[in-house]
Amino acid sequence: MTLIISKVFTYDTDAGNYIQAVEAADGQALEIGTRQAINYFVAGCKQDGIWSAIKASCILSGARTLAGALVPLAGTAPTNNGFIGLGTDYVRKTGLVGDGNTKLLNSNRNNNADPQNSKHLATYITVANTTSFGLPNLLGYQIDSGDFSGSQLFINPGGPTVSGKINSAASNSISGTALNFVGASRSISTEENVRALGLTKTTSSNSLSVVSGNIRVFAGGFGGSVGNYTNARLAFYSIGESLNLALLDARVSNLISAFAAAIP
Numbered sequence: 001m002t003l004i005i006s007k008v009f010t011y012d013t014d015a016g017n018y019i020q021a022v023e024a025a026d027g028q029a030l031e032i033g034t035r036q037a038i039n040y041f042v043a044g045c046k047q048d049g050i051w052s053a054i055k056a057s058c059i060l061s062g063a064r065t066l067a068g069a070l071v072p073l074a075g076t077a078p079t080n081n082g083f084i085g086l087g088t089d090y091v092r093k094t095g096l097v098g099d100g101n102t103k104l105l106n107s108n109r110n111n112n113a114d115p116q117n118s119k120h121l122a123t124y125i126t127v128a129n130t131t132s133f134g135l136p137n138l139l140g141y142q143i144d145s146g147d148f149s150g151s152q153l154f155i156n157p158g159g160p161t162v163s164g165k166i167n168s169a170a171s172n173s174i175s176g177t178a179l180n181f182v183g184a185s186r187s188i189s190t191e192e193n194v195r196a197l198g199l200t201k202t203t204s205s206n207s208l209s210v211v212s213g214n215i216r217v218f219a220g221g222f223g224g225s226v227g228n229y230t231n232a233r234l235a236f237y238s239i240g241e242s243l244n245l246a247l248l249d250a251r252v253s254n255l256i257s258a259f260a261a262a263i264p
Helices: 013-026 032-048 245-262
Strands: 054-058 079-081 095-097 104-110 119-127 137-142 150-156 161-168 172-175 180-188 191-196 199-204 214-217 220-222 225-227 233-240
Touching (some): 032 245, 095 119, 119 150, 137 233, 161 191, 172 191, 214 233
Parallel strands (some): 137 220
Antiparallel strands (some): 079 104, 095 233, 104 214, 119 233, 137 214, 150 161, 161 172
């Protein structure tokens, strides 16, 4: 008789709790490969030393339903303004698509929740923005049209460029059509980093006093006036303290690739 020994897959506690919450929202279990991709992502972020900096985040893909995709990986769940479900706005492999007009998520993470000189914004774009109105925001909040201080990831379609700023008025730009991982981070008062198209660019930029207001996803605007919507499709977002953007890029990119392989 041949003895067969099966290997039991052990889940990281945080990953396991998140997976259980997603499956409860979905009303159905995820594929083994999808579960494992999430586990490798969380465990990998911990191994890289960036997990604790992720304070508000959703994996806007992978789940079987939109409700599952809006379960927070970290922090508070976002408030959904206008998005509808699977097969319309939401696609499991590629995420949630904006309409460039009215649809957004309120992250419920205030821009002032993180230190003035320790903050990041990040997202993963699976389908590029095509709206040409204004400067479409992937994530953003700034105080008003006369004082441009705030934190944003945004697109200039005319460039095209992708830009970011963290608690500042000046932005840092990289030329090209924004696709895949995009992020901005500040760890000191005198400079900020933007990552896009596999490149990280550091620019001198003095930080300003932190403005108060919840970061929006798929839109920006000035204070209480929402605007600058994007119609990009996003599969992930993260807000929190400063971190290494290249490390987060690698982890998120592997996660989205693993979903593509695991989801029928």
